[in-house]
Amino acid sequence: DTGVSQNPRHKITKRGQNVTFRCDPISEHNRLYWYRQTLGQGPEFLTYFQNEAQLEKSRLLSDRFSAERPKGSFSTLEIQRTEQGDSAMYLCASSLPEGNTEAFFGQGTRLTVV
Amino acid sequence: AQSVTQLDSQVPVFEEAPVELRCNYSSSVSVYLFWYVQYPNQGLQLLLKYLSGSTLVKGINGFEAEFNKSQTSFHLRKPSVHISDTAEYFCAVRGSNFGNEKLTFGTGTRLTIIP
Numbered sequence: 001d002t003g004v005s006q007n008p009r010h011k012i013t014k015r016g017q018n019v020t021f022r023c024d025p026i027s028e029h030n031r032l033y034w035y036r037q038t039l040g041q042g043p044e045f046l047t048y049f050q051n052e053a054q055l056e057k058s059r060l061l062s063d064r065f066s067a068e069r070p071k072g073s074f075s076t077l078e079i080q081r082t083e084q085g086d087s088a089m090y091l092c093a094s095s096l097p098e099g100n101t102e103a104f105f106g107q108g109t110r111l112t113v114v
Numbered sequence: 115a116q117s118v119t120q121l122d123s124q125v126p127v128f129e130e131a132p133v134e135l136r137c138n139y140s141s142s143v144s145v146y147l148f149w150y151v152q153y154p155n156q157g158l159q160l161l162l163k164y165l166s167g168s169t170l171v172k173g174i175n176g177f178e179a180e181f182n183k184s185q186t187s188f189h190l191r192k193p194s195v196h197i198s199d200t201a202e203y204f205c206a207v208r209g210s211n212f213g214n215e216k217l218t219f220g221t222g223t224r225l226t227i228i229p
Contacts, residue, residue: 031215033216035217040222041222042206042220042221045216055215095215102148105158106157107157108156110155
């Protein structure tokens with residue numbers, strides 16, 4: 001399977017715990033994006049990388065959230081001190097650097113904070 | 115900045131009937147437009163995209179969409195739906211200028227096919 005891979009698919013955690021999600025993009029894609037999708041809503045942009053550089057962060061990305069892409073390949077999204085409002089589907093996407101290409105999405109990580 | 119409005123949150127349609135899912139956008143710059151489909155507990159799959167050129171674009175699974183710049187619309191259509199088309203459909207927009215990479219999505223339209 002050469003698509004975007006996200007792990008884990010599901011995560012249940014207690015409020016206050018830290019969680020980390022991983023995204024492996026399509027191998028030749030150097031742009032990587034994180035989105036968050038809450039129930040009944042469309043995905044909302046969180047942040048994106050070109051190679052290892054984080055080029056843009058949404059105001060949705062509070063200081064409890066941090067994303068990294070240390071070697072320009074896979075990326076991690078960490079949420080510290082989780083809150084019930086963090087419960088959502090976290091989607092990763094990747095694309096080629098040229099401007100007119102589409103983003104390919106992974107299957108997402110569904111986070112439930114109890 | 116861009117925004118997307120999908121006026122219909124739910125659309126029920128009988129099998130083999132035609133369907134149109136509406137999408138209107140707002141942007142101060144030229145845009146690229148996309149329709150994605152999402153099946154339950156899955157990620158997003160691209161149905162079709164408009165980048166430039168012909169305003170009528172064809173996608174996978176028999177879907178097509180027409181870009182109308184004057185009406186700032188990008189409605190999705192299919193002449194005859196199938197049970198397997200039951201899913202959530204998202205319209206998305208991004209600026210066409212370099213560096214304007216993030217997608218802005220609408221709230222989605224849930225398409226339900228009635229046998």
